[in-house]
Amino acid sequence: MGFREIGRMSRTRSSTRLISRSKRRRSEIPWYLIVAVGLAALAVILVSQRNFRSNAQSPEDAYYQQAIRGIERVAKGDQAAENLVTYFKSHHEYSVVDHFLYTDIESRTQRPGYSGKILLQLVRNTYKERTFAALYDARSNSIITFIEDFNPDIYALVLLHEIQHAWENLELSIQNTPDLASDGYVDEELRAHDLARRLANNLTKGGYDFLISQIVQSKGLQYPSLLYQHEQANYDRFDALFGRSRSDSEFKTRSFMLLYGISSYIIELSPLTAHEKWEAKRKWYREKTA
Structure with a gap:
């Protein structure tokens, strides 16, 4: 195996390790961000329901x-x-x-x-x-x-x-x-x-x-x-x-x-x-x- 092939394999393995690390980092989202997003979504739903009721015809x-x-x-x-x-x-x-x-x-x-x-x-x-x-x-x-x-x-x-x-x-x-x-x-x-x-x-x-x-x-x-x-x-x-x-x-x-x-x-x-x-x-x- 020549130097070019060895170098190419090394770069490929290094890239694979970097991708794996980045995936782990993205999957490890802090719990408080998840809670914040959930609360924001709930607020949007409640406001939408209130607006629907206010626009409903009496x-x-x-x-x-x-x-x-x-x-x-x-x-x-x-x-x-x-x-x-x-x-x-x-x-x-x-x-x-x-x-x-x-x-x-x-x-x-x-x-x-x-x-x-x-x-x-x-x-x-x-x-x-x-x-x-x-x-x-x-x-x-x-x-x-x-x-x-x-x-x-x-x-x-x-x-x-x-x-x-x-x-x-x-x-x-x-x-x-x-x-x-x-x-x-x-x-x-x-x-x-x-x-x-x-x-x-x-x-x-x-x-x-x-x-x-x-x-x-x-x-x-x-x-x-x-x-x-x-x-x-x-x-x-x-x-x-x-x-x-x-x-x-x-x-x-x-x-x-x-x-x-x-x-x-x-x-x-x-x-x-x-x-x-x-x-x-x-x-x-x-x-x-x-």
């Missing part, structure tokens, strides 16, 4: 997000409704309560720190003694809705109806008056109902107007006769468009939607002028809500 947030998603979905494709949703999203705050008491919000606009924003109050419990499905109160600049009364689509239509009132009051200075007999009050309601009617038809891909036209044609209804008696078969067809009612309040809301749609359809088919048609709708609304 039941109140879930109610609110359901409401916002609903009006966004129902307004889609209707420019006026989409504008209302955009306006509302930047001009409101919300609260979720179990019970509605007007005394909780009646002096809201006079309180220190009042933001000027619309208060959307989502009430979870249903009240048999109440006389409204939802309302906008101009004095407190508040919209009160009963979210568990309605399925999501009908709730969204109801909420957009009330947002229309709020927008007219705040941006057009059209005052929401308690005088139910005044032309101003009736006109405001007709505009809001026309919005809901249009959106209901969009939502059902024309099914709402088609059902109403079939009812009118089958009954031979013509202006000035706007009388129509509800029939269970037509209620069932209406429910097929939106799903079953969740409450008596929703049933009454749907009944009015159907009656308003039928009467408006008959009036719009009449030979009346635009002004006369609006007067006819005013008259019908007063008779039905008297």
Whole structure:
């Protein structure tokens, strides 16, 4: 064996011994470093869990997000409704309560720190003694809705109806008056109902107007006769468009939607002028809500 081979073997053995020593050194990590790394990992896990809990959606947030998603979905494709949703999203705050008491919000606009924003109050419990499905109160600049009364689509239509009132009051200075007999009050309601009617038809891909036209044609209804008696078969067809009612309040809301749609359809088919048609709708609304 020559000198080169001997030298090469010596270097190889020396390298092997060095590698073995370095492996032993790396494997001999101090116990306190292992403990420190373990504690650091545990801290990361605990912080992550805390952040997850803090970011988790509360039941109140879930109610609110359901409401916002609903009006966004129902307004889609209707420019006026989409504008209302955009306006509302930047001009409101919300609260979720179990019970509605007007005394909780009646002096809201006079309180220190009042933001000027619309208060959307989502009430979870249903009240048999109440006389409204939802309302906008101009004095407190508040919209009160009963979210568990309605399925999501009908709730969204109801909420957009009330947002229309709020927008007219705040941006057009059209005052929401308690005088139910005044032309101003009736006109405001007709505009809001026309919005809901249009959106209901969009939502059902024309099914709402088609059902109403079939009812009118089958009954031979013509202006000035706007009388129509509800029939269970037509209620069932209406429910097929939106799903079953969740409450008596929703049933009454749907009944009015159907009656308003039928009467408006008959009036719009009449030979009346635009002004006369609006007067006819005013008259019908007063008779039905008297």
